[in-house]
Amino acid sequence: MQVSLGEDDQGVCGTPSAGVLLDHYFSNEALMTQIAKTPxxxxxxxxxTSERTETDAEGYATMADAMVELAAKQPGFLGIESARSDGLGITVSYWSDLAAIANWKANSEHLSAQRLGQSQWYEDYQVRIARVEKAYGPQKFSDL
Amino acid sequence: MQVSLGEDDQGVCGTPSAGVLLDHYFSNEALMTQIAKTPxxxxxxxxxTSERTETDAEGYATMADAMVELAAKQPGFLGIESARSDGLGITVSYWSDLAAIANWKANSEHLSAQRLGQSQWYEDYQVRIARVEKAYGPQKFSDL
Known part of the structure; x- marks a missing residue:
């Protein structure tokens, strides 16, 4: 999934307009708060899966948001789902193949975020890389 | 993981004592709100991954709790993690193999819960079955 800005989305002086920022906000929200449409x-x-410290909640939220936006621009990105409650956070991102995951893990901006996460924001975490073999949802009338 | 009650945990007349219910509550909470200790x-x-309806929140919570407790008693169960925010719920359960997953999916009490979920509690959902190939966490001092 590419999140690209057309020329029409640019405000004056080549900086994104408020409309674009709002669009980004909503598309970012939609990326996180809906069931991912995977192939x-x-x-x-x-x-x-992560357990957060109480350190720097605002900095964390800003970084988390930026990382979702950056992930969505990577080759092989298929979708992302995220939820947090009772101190436990779960973010599942979907990728076309292992090479896409390796590429995202090694992304320089993402590496900086990973370092900050490990030193400041996460009490503990676990990363699990898994091959999705089967997927199904409810039978919807729209599917019939 | 077996959740079994010793004789000492029984209250009068063979019904569980308040202490047992409390223990169950806490062990259930711990099952859901911590990073699973998987092999x-x-x-x-x-x-x-699910999007909830606004129907019967109390009945849903009771059933969800019962299903976690029941899942933890199944052969091949390794752990469970759950979080919900902004309308999106993510529950990841871990299992030794596909046979354990098939067994849990076909469990009669679980089948009843699945039917209620589909008819009442879930606006939409997606089940993805995935083979975990790699897992890692932070390097902790306790690991050294």
Missing amino acids: EPPYYAVIF | EPPYYAVIF
Whole structure:
């Protein structure tokens, strides 16, 4: 999924207009708060489970948002789902293959975020890389 | 993981005492709100992502709690993690192999819960079955 800005989306002086920022906000929200529309398996999932420290909630939220936006621009990105409650956070990102995951893990901006996460924001975490072999949802009338 | 009650945990007349109910509550909470302590891969993950209706929140919570407790008693159960925010719920359960997952999916009490979920509680959901190939966390001092 590419998140690209057309020329029409640019405000004056080449900086994004408020409309674009709002669009970005909503598309970012939609990326995180809905069930990801993934293709037929096989594909890969990165299951990231974390327990947060109480340090720098605002900095964390800003970085988390930026990382979702950056992830969505990477080759092989298929979708992302995220939820947090009772101190436990789960973010599952979906990728076309292991090479796409390796590329995202090694992204320089993402590496900086990973370092900050490990030193400041996460009490503990676990990354699990898994091959999705089967996927199904409810039978909807719209599917019939 | 077996959740069994010793004789000492029984209250009068063979009914569980308040202490047992409290223990169950806490062990159930711990099951859901911590990072699962899973073995070295390979093992399997069931990634269950859902969008809830606004129907019967209390009945849903009671059933969800019962299902976690029941899942934990099944052969091959390795752990479970769950979080919900902004309308999106993510529950990831971990299993030793595909046979354990098939067994849990076909469990009669679980089948009843699945039917209620589909008819009442879930606006939409997606089940993804994935083989965990790699897992890692932060390097902790306790690991050194």
